[in-house]
Amino acid sequence: MNNRPKLDKSRIKDVSFGCNVRVIKPSNIYGCSIGNNTFVGPFVEIQKGVVIGENCKIQSHSFICELVNIGDDVFIGHGVMFINDLFSQGFPANGNKDFWLETKIENKVSVGSNATILPVRICSNVVIGAGAVVTKDINEPGVYVGNPAKKIREL
Numbered sequence: 001m002n003n004r005p006k007l008d009k010s011r012i013k014d015v016s017f018g019c020n021v022r023v024i025k026p027s028n029i030y031g032c033s034i035g036n037n038t039f040v041g042p043f044v045e046i047q048k049g050v051v052i053g054e055n056c057k058i059q060s061h062s063f064i065c066e067l068v069n070i071g072d073d074v075f076i077g078h079g080v081m082f083i084n085d086l087f088s089q090g091f092p093a094n095g096n097k098d099f100w101l102e103t104k105i106e107n108k109v110s111v112g113s114n115a116t117i118l119p120v121r122i123c124s125n126v127v128i129g130a131g132a133v134v135t136k137d138i139n140e141p142g143v144y145v146g147n148p149a150k151k152i153r154e155l
């Protein structure tokens, strides 16, 4: 047996870019909006409908899925994973958006490398530590670490 897989190239397609945006290839970015002066490192996937504001940095190897909205002056470290499907039915929703949930990151939020962000709201002026798993809304500024992420101090 020597079947050939269907090969799709990563692409940058149907993206609304602001001024002075820099994207390092290869990245797979489609159907989203990226604001002025934002940087996107290599090996990043940004899915359709995502909105990213101005002066943000999205570092390499991060995954930003549908239904994520990111404000201005946000730093997303390396390998940060966003989630929109909680497997609420006991298995993946397999594209059934009735079971997907939204994430909102407000302004001046810094997310450390390898953090995982479940569908939540994170208010402005928050730091998320490296490797944290954010499972609940964060409604007050501060530094949050761990799994599940908890506040360790004020900013």
Ligand SMILES: CC(C)(COP(=O)(O)OP(=O)(O)OC[C@H]1O[C@@H](n2cnc3c(N)ncnc32)[C@H](O)[C@@H]1OP(=O)(O)O)[C@@H](O)C(=O)NCCC(=O)NCCS
Pocket (backbone or CB within 6 Å): 077, 078, 111, 112, 113, 127, 128, 129, 130, 131, 132, 143, 144, 145, 146, 152, 153
């Ligand atoms: C969360 C963070 C900002 C905290 O920094 P800080 O306020 O200086 O905290 P400290 O180093 O004083 O640590 C305070 C406590 O939190 C713990 N802690 C710190 N960072 C942690 C993390 N990411 N996950 C779990 N615990 C952490 C420390 O072990 C310490 O615990 P202790 O009080 O039991 O000894 C920092 O550790 C961090 O994770 N930064 C992310 C950096 C990053 O990912 N950059 C990406 C680009 S390179």
